[in-house]
Amino acid sequence: MISKAQIKHILSLHNKKNRLEEKLFIVEGTKIVTELIASNTYKIHSIYHTNSFDITQKDLKKIAFEINEKELEQISTLSNPNQVLALVHLNEKEIYTIDANQCYIALDEIKDPGNMGTIIRTAEWFGINTIFCSSTCVEYTNPKVIMASMGSFLRVKIYYINLEKFLSEDLNMPIIGASLQGENLYESTMSKNGLLVIGSESHGISKNIEKYITKSIKIPEFGNAESLNASIANAIIISEWKRQHYGRK
Amino acid sequence: MISKAQIKHILSLHNKKNRLEEKLFIVEGTKIVTELIASNTYKIHSIYHTNSFDITQKDLKKIAFEINEKELEQISTLSNPNQVLALVHLNEKEIYTIDANQCYIALDEIKDPGNMGTIIRTAEWFGINTIFCSSTCVEYTNPKVIMASMGSFLRVKIYYINLEKFLSEDLNMPIIGASLQGENLYESTMSKNGLLVIGSESHGISKNIEKYITKSIKIPEFGNAESLNASIANAIIISEWKRQHYGRK
Numbered sequence: 367m368i369s370k371a372q373i374k375h376i377l378s379l380h381n382k383k384n385r386l387e388e389k390l391f392i393v394e395g396t397k398i399v400t401e402l403i404a405s406n407t408y409k410i411h412s413i414y415h416t417n418s419f420d421i422t423q424k425d426l427k428k429i430a431f432e433i434n435e436k437e438l439e440q441i442s443t444l445s446n447p448n449q450v451l452a453l454v455h456l457n458e459k460e461i462y463t464i465d466a467n468q469c470y471i472a473l474d475e476i477k478d479p480g481n482m483g484t485i486i487r488t489a490e491w492f493g494i495n496t497i498f499c500s501s502t503c504v505e506y507t508n509p510k511v512i513m514a515s516m517g518s519f520l521r522v523k524i525y526y527i528n529l530e531k532f533l534s535e536d537l538n539m540p541i542i543g544a545s546l547q548g549e550n551l552y553e554s555t556m557s558k559n560g561l562l563v564i565g566s567e568s569h570g571i572s573k574n575i576e577k578y579i580t581k582s583i584k585i586p587e588f589g590n591a592e593s594l595n596a597s598i599a600n601a602i603i604i605s606e607w608k609r610q611h612y613g614r615k
Numbered sequence: 616m617i618s619k620a621q622i623k624h625i626l627s628l629h630n631k632k633n634r635l636e637e638k639l640f641i642v643e644g645t646k647i648v649t650e651l652i653a654s655n656t657y658k659i660h661s662i663y664h665t666n667s668f669d670i671t672q673k674d675l676k677k678i679a680f681e682i683n684e685k686e687l688e689q690i691s692t693l694s695n696p697n698q699v700l701a702l703v704h705l706n707e708k709e710i711y712t713i714d715a716n717q718c719y720i721a722l723d724e725i726k727d728p729g730n731m732g733t734i735i736r737t738a739e740w741f742g743i744n745t746i747f748c749s750s751t752c753v754e755y756t757n758p759k760v761i762m763a764s765m766g767s768f769l770r771v772k773i774y775y776i777n778l779e780k781f782l783s784e785d786l787n788m789p790i791i792g793a794s795l796q797g798e799n800l801y802e803s804t805m806s807k808n809g810l811l812v813i814g815s816e817s818h819g820i821s822k823n824i825e826k827y828i829t830k831s832i833k834i835p836e837f838g839n840a841e842s843l844n845a846s847i848a849n850a851i852i853i854s855e856w857k858r859q860h861y862g863r864k
Binding site: 480484487488489490491492493494495514516517518521550551552553585586587588589590591592593594595597598601602605606608609612613614 | 729733736737738739740741742743744763765766767770799800801802834835836837838839840841842843844846847850851854855857858861862863
């Protein structure tokens, strides 16, 4: 059973403004909610599930509501809801630390939630545990980001920062950016550590960010496509970055 | 001006069934429609545009209708329509030919239109001009595929086939597939030619297709993510494939 007030509350969280005001967001689907419960990374506010989704944890039973398929459809952000929807508390802002020996990603105005989620998922695959986002990026608690991240948002730390100010400080590592004037990625020599900056879908890396790039690279082009999708460019560069250090010598 | 009948007709083409029956599909936005007009790859049925989009070609003026923003919003498949929407005739089915010296992609049950469009765009970037799709893939004339392809659907040939039958014939080239049991991509030696099979988002390469894979590779994993997005895996493998032949020796 779900009350009209609960439905109204959940639907209000489909909207960014309300998510940020209430510091609550929506996580959906059996796979991601199961990982969410297991991870203890976020405090769960409430869980709405059909009878096919089991809640075994005692403390969660108190905040779990069994609903029917039709009710789930009413509150879901998905066209094909999948058994369970959880409301989750946004964590308090943490202070980040930087280890100059590690790899990082910085996103400069990534607006598409699918791209953001895919970049988080790809980052985790390649062992990159921290992503810095300009304040103009889509919020990672957008339901489409959560879905595209496939649970990786639970394990990758995501910080929203003033990217220009952040880069103006001495990070003591290469700042890598893709550019059409850059060095051929396949002929580049990449340092083991560094920060990869991914520019926006519509205009690439911003002018005020570009000046901080210390290593500019270009993904070689073999056809006539004008550009690559931002999450694809991110993946290709990171894969080559890792290959240079962990592949066959 | 646009008539009620025209609006009804265009809205009917938001639906797959009607697109296939009428052999018409929708292409939207200034960039892609401009490329569509220039390319001559498809016959244009009609163009609906606001006064900010110019049509200079005489023959197109006859099938162009100037509409206002509100009318465009009514007929558009986008949440932010962009000046112009065209209805386009699907081409007659062509017979494909295979050159055993080239690179190809085969998609096995790719259902997500964003993935399909991104794969088409990535293929063009890397000079792969032909994609074979199992009949269970999303149709490439889905408006979200067209948008994600960013115009590359105009230049990459896309064939829907019986993939199992296709692979059972002797293609005379390596059939490459990603698998968790495969050889480390970074330590593999890839032939210059070949066909890369990309499996479905939910269960990878189908059992009946797997047996035709002659080169099984694995993208090395550095974190705890369970898998990579299909269009990301496609891009990483193709980039490494090209690097082995065109990168620094």
